[in-house]
Amino acid sequence: MKLISICPSNTELVHFLGLTSDLIGIDDFSDWPSHIQHLPRLGPDLSIDMNKLEELKPDLVLASLSVPGMERNVDELKKRHIPHVVYNPQTLIDIQNDMLDLGKRTKKLPIAERIVSWMEKEIEEYRQVSMTIKQNKKIYFEWWPKPIFTPGKTNWLTEVASLAGCENLFADVNLASVQTTWEDVVTRKPDVIGMVWVGVKTEKMNPVHIKKRDGWNTLQEKHTEIVKLEESLFCRPSPRLLFGLKRLAALIHPEHFPPFMPEHEEKEIKELQVI
Helix, strand or coil: CCEEECCHHHHHHHHHCCCHHHEEEECCCCCCCHHHCCCCECCCCCCCCHHHHHHCCCCEEEEECCCCCCHHHHHHHHHCCCCEEEECCCCHHHHHHHHHHHHHHCCCHHHHHHHHHHHHHHHHHHHHHHCCCCCCEEEEEECEECCEEEECCCCHHHHHHHHCCEEECCCCCCCCEEEECHHHHHHHCCCEEEECCCCCCHHHCCCHHHHCCCCHHHHHHCCCEEEECCHHHHCCCCCCHHHHHHHHHHHHCCCCCCCCCHHHHHHHHHHHCCC
16 A cells, blocks of 8 residues: 655654555655655644645545644645645544554554553553652643743643643643743743754754743753754654653652663564564
8 A cells, every 4th residue: 555644743653563665755854763764754743745645645644733834735635636644633542543543544553552462561550650749740841932832721732741640830721732932932931841843853942042041040050951852753753652651750759650762662663563
């Protein structure tokens, strides 16, 4: 089956199912797993080169609405009558349902079911431990610095934070993505600031940018901690969010959760693919 993925999270779904050999094209931002880098690139996920995509004659295009602006891609796929599926997950359950749907479409349902069972097991284990933590730290996830964007109540990071023994600073705002101000962040007094700028490599993010802002002294007196988080583990709605959960939990509550071993990620995925 000839597959094209036009956003990173869908490319990751394909890899979890062991179907990367079926990929014939990907968007510019799909960077995992590493062995897909030779595939034809079809442009940024917000402006896919539809002529190039159509020339590849895919059996199925995996589209998304996870980022505002992706609607243009979907409209063009419909206009050209290119076979496609659109995923728009906001929660961990949504991601599990998307995995099952893709498993059915690609005749890999047993593997999809096994991955979903693994997700459910990991989620429940972390939920049980998080319930024993008496003081949940408030974490502010900074998706973008100017203007400030952060996840709200209906985004998966609220769930991930809770499972890691934390509380999303903006969990009271009933939105997936919240545009706010730094003054609002300071007023809410986070215990932890998670820098996870969308589209920016972890090594390129510098906490100095936050420490230069007005009001940082107030947070510094409160001993607010700044941590750099990987976009690939926190901003893409795929099962990899569970590895982000493990990373965050071990980082914030090392006394309650096991250490995060990134080198074990690929090994664990390969084990899930064996039926």
